[in-house]
Amino acid sequence: MNPNSIQKTPKNVQKKAKNAKIKKNMKSFLKPFSFILLFFLQTFSFAQDKAKSSSRPIVDMLCASAVSTDKIRLTWKLPQNFNAASILVFKDTVPVNSKSAEKLSPIAELSQKTQQYIDTVTDFNEYYYAVLAKLSDGTLYNVVLPSINATVKAVAVKRPEKARKKSEEQIAAETPKLYTDGTIRELPLPYIDLIGDFEKKPSKLSAEVVNAGKSLAGKTSIQKEKLEPYYFDEDITSPSGGDDYYLFEILKNSFVKKNYEASIIELKKFLSVNRSEETTNRAAFYLAQSQYFTGNYRSALTMFLFTQDTWPILCKKWINSTLDFYTIPKS
Structure with missing residues (x-):
């Protein structure tokens, strides 16, 4: 047996133990900072997602109400940084969704800053509406969100009161x-x-x-x-x-x-x-x-x-x- 090898073994063991102790101390020291780093990363990611969603051309708080015997008023709010070339208004007798919006023809095309529209109707049917954005390349931003940019409750114009025929008396x-x-x-x-x-x-x-x-x-x-x-x-x-x-x-x-x-x-x-x-x-x-x-x-x-x-x-x-x-x- 080589005597040199017997003398080196304790030193190697001691060195490994020392390195393990240093790593353990470093983990204990860095553990609080890892939570702080993770928090900042999540906050940054959330801010990016929010900024990204706020830039999406989707109107909000769409509301439809009958205002007379032949008119229905639509109102909505525009998000910040609303990046769209124009606004398209869709109407149907059933709730509008992304699939049906592709087949429907818009009843109106409005400027990108418009926040209301008056629809003139000639019947007493119940209608649903959706307000979508038209992008600068001419394509439809076909994202329909019920109760956000599409109505979930049908609306019909007010029926006029029938004129009562006067009696002989x-x-x-x-x-x-x-x-x-x-x-x-x-x-x-x-x-x-x-x-x-x-x-x-x-x-x-x-x-x-x-x-x-x-x-x-x-x-x-x-x-x-x-x-x-x-x-x-x-x-x-x-x-x-x-x-x-x-x-x-x-x-x-x-x-x-x-x-x-x-x-x-x-x-x-x-x-x-x-x-x-x-x-x-x-x-x-x-x-x-x-x-x-x-x-x-x-x-x-x-x-x-x-x-x-x-x-x-x-x-x-x-x-x-x-x-x-x-x-x-x-x-």
């Missing part, structure tokens, strides 16, 4: 009535305020009025025949909803079945809540008819007078019939 009420010489003008019926309790008992007639009424009743002979129930055109078919539908259900369940007692109860409940003027007038007229058919002529007369301004000719016929059946109470 309304035409007659608006037409000035001419009186020839010697003709006595018809006296207007008194105004009756119905705001209050429907169950309020009427005031008693004076003895003079009662006697005069009995005198007139004894001298006339009128063939009494009750009128047939009257229905307005609006209440013949079921409405889509709202107060009209509520009134339709009351009529269907009680008035049409000639259950006038139940009809009176339900119509009074209906009229106790604020409704539209048109629906209120119709409900009051049905209430008057229900009271007429149950023999409560005095209350019926009050309700017919309430609706006379709306349907003067129609109410006049029912008022006359109510007066025919009305019996003056005994004193």
